[in-house]
Amino acid sequence: MFQVDQFESVFRSALHDPFELLLPTAESMLVVTDLAQDEANAFAARVGAFLGKTSLCDAPAVHAVSGEAFSSTTKLLELVDASDTDLICTYRNLHSEAWRYPHSLGEYLDVLLQRTDVPVLVLPHPGADYAADHALQGADVVMAVTDHLEQEHRLVNYAAALVQPGGTLWLAHVESRRTFDRYLDAISKIPTIDTEDARRRMEERLLKDAHAYVNTCAARLAQGGVNLQVQSLVEFGDHLAEYQRYVETYRVDLLVMNTKDEDQLAMHGLAYPLAVELRQIPLLML
């Protein structure tokens, strides 16, 4: 016989909020560096060329900030506020030698990411040699990553806006295998729940919504005439290892991720470790 919860589950499962297409555009771009002004201008030109073919940056006003323009995080924030920019482009460990050691983002980038609402494009350090050979050559392959790919309209819109025409947009959702196994271990000790049945159903359920959302993204982007291919990567695994593997396997040119977390001052979930570890390609941090 039927239970109330049984049918509520069926109807909740049938409820898929579709992707809402609203591609952003950046009318102005602030390139923050710790370089001399002429080097900063050259770096800004390189970033402009990298993003030039994308719909996000269709001829924006580019303003290059040299290292002399700020000497503290407070001054940098004032400068950003005054610029009223739509996109900040910068790199790790400004005004520091720590970029030689791949363990941190540096205080300026840390503060920028948490204290401004403007998306920040984190680029490989201009002095470093760890950038991938395809980095900054063009945004042909862009990947949006999240551990909960559902109603992530802003994330997908930014990622789509950063794909150059004819390129590929990867939408990646990695469900933590470690967390899943831990819950399953608890379930395996509850006599009234069939462990194998629970494993099968939960695996299927956890990935189903993400797949459905990717499908609506592909459909709406196609309807909107956005010239790109949508591919999905929805699977179980270890977040960091999987994303590193994806970046290398699919030669990702740009990674897009969420940074802010309403419930904490610290950076959202995986954003910090990804930003520290994935230094070889540009990252857009929302």
Add this chain to the structure above:
Amino acid sequence: MFLQAKVTWGALALLGSAGLAQAEVHAEAQHVAAEPSAAITYCFAVLLVAMILSLALEEKIHAKKSLIVALYAVVALIAGSAMGLMPFGSVTLPGGHLIEMPVYIPAVDWGVIAIILGSSIFVDVTSRSGLFTWIAVRLTKASGGDPRKLLWYYGLMTVVFSAVLNNVTAMIIVGSLTGVSLGKLGRENKLLAFLLVEGLLTNIGGLLTLISSVPNIIIGNAASISFVQFFITASPYVAVATVATILLGARLFDIRALATAEERAEAQTLVEAFDENDGIESPFFFKFATVMLLLFILTIAMTSALPVISDLGMGFVALAFATAMLIRYKSDVDQFYKAIDWDLIIFFMSLFVVINVMEHARVLGLIGQGIGLLIGDGESSMGTGVLLLTAAFFSSVTDNIPLAAMLAKILSASGTPADSPLWWSVVFGANLGGNITPIGSASTLVAVTLIHKYKLPLSFAGFVGKALPYAALQLGLAVIYVLVFVA
């Protein structure tokens, strides 16, 4: 005492010479059951009243109704046997073959059990195809999220599902969809209204066909009313009562249509988020289930006219269709057996045993005399109307199934003809009485459970207060309908 006289169960019943539903089952009595004294009859009547009260207090005593009635069945059988009321002996099968059978086995109406068992498995398997959720989601999208349209669509869906499935399943499907969809539309403030109206409509839909509710099955079997005859007689009332209930609900709860184009566009976008195909695991099985459901309704409707099938009965049809549907899950059929509502099945079996003992103890005869005083010779309009309202009253405070089973026995035993409006008084009264209180029917109880699940305040008295205008309207319409159109 050990005579080889062939007697009928009906003759052994203490209602004079009238035959009973199980008259075709013969017992080779090894002793003649004793004629109970008035004192014994009253003792058993007290036992019956105690059982009905226990059922009414099911929620308070935290016991399932199957256990409650089974305990009374045990006590009644022991007491009936000790007092020599029960006719022990072999049972003669139609071919003349004698078999030993415990006295409580032929007491059960296995035709009713087969219908309930077969239908519930059939509906359970069919629901796995995603058919019912597909219909429900399509209707939600067709409403465009407009609350007024949604009330009409959900109301009509409740009636149709109650008629085709059963009241409880219909309430669960439509009620759970209501919770999810009104939440999505941000109309939680109308949830109480929707759930209440839907709960009340389940008992209207339960009147539509012979298999829509258990009282219908019991009365239909007892009075030999065919599926088609039942549908033709009941459907005009169901149509009128449905429209009246929805209109009253929209008026009393101020459920209005969306006023502006912006509101309509926003609501449309929100309901478009539902994917009707989400629950469909296999398109083939979806189509198969649709065809089978239509065939099931058609076969049930034509059972009495189909050669061979008419002999096997509706219970066979239900079980046969359930078996055919189970082929889809041939390696997992046990999960459907586990999901059978054994509480309901055992409740019925025990109830039939209790009623059988009460029959032998002349309690049903006693109640029959009381009803006789109420309805007179059964020919007067007053009597028909009084029986309907009395049945509704008793159905509102206790389970309508024992009521229907008892009244069916009593009307059968008194030789009530199949075309008598008294049968319809019991059908309408037993079904509609469930709309007066939250414990009056299983489906209104589900509605109240859903209301409480969504943390909406509604006490017992609160339910009665809100439901009374609807129940009064429906019962008023029913009395007029039975007296003017059925009589």
